[in-house]
Amino acid sequence: MKRMREKDIPAFVQEVAATGCDICAIGPGLYVLGDVDVPRGKRRGLYKKLREIDARYGSRDHLRHKIASHLTSIGRYINARSLESEAWVQFPASGRKIDDEAPNLAAVTAYDVAHLGIYAAMLVAEADGADWSDVARVTLNIDPNREPERARRAWASHLARARWLATSDFREIDLLQ
Structure with a gap:
């Protein structure tokens, strides 16, 4: 199984954000993706793009804290x-x-x-x-x-x-x- 590398975190975050899907850290070790504001008719296309990004970068649970840290460093966080x-x-x-x-x-x-x-x-x-x-x-x-x-x-x-x-x-x- 493919695993995301730490050096790929900024590109991953940028690609997810470019889809229009909000991505932000919640506290020191969690992050979420949100698509609540995406019109219902455009969600399938969004989900397809997210699956493609997921396939390109692979599993990233082992980097959860580093992804949250990166998101916090670029202002994409909820202060917990x-x-x-x-x-x-x-x-x-x-x-x-x-x-x-x-x-x-x-x-x-x-x-x-x-x-x-x-x-x-x-x-x-x-x-x-x-x-x-x-x-x-x-x-x-x-x-x-x-x-x-x-x-x-x-x-x-x-x-x-x-x-x-x-x-x-x-x-x-x-x-x-």
Whole structure:
């Protein structure tokens, strides 16, 4: 299996960004690709380009921290270190339909794509050490005082999904599902 080399990180990031797909670091060791703003009719073409980039560079999980570091160095990051700023609060659910449980499939779903910002916010909140109940209230729009079991279950499920998405390679995910 082909493995990306460290010297290829800048070119990889540049190629992904050139597709119009946002790529940014979340904390010191994670990065995400986002395509939420891509019109539905153009997503298949985007996914094809991303698969081609993936095939050219190969597996890169072993470089996850170095990719995140490079993204941070060029200003493509969400600051996950400042508890005072609570950067994760910038991504509230704000009316989006949040299911009680995130998908548990080995493929990216339409739900995942629609909630990528929520997943990113949850990862940032975790890195910031935010209390789970605050995260459930702000990012999932579930009041943990009124619905403690539902809030905890939804928070745990969505955080697990966010972690999975943040650490999966393209080849591990069927982006067209």
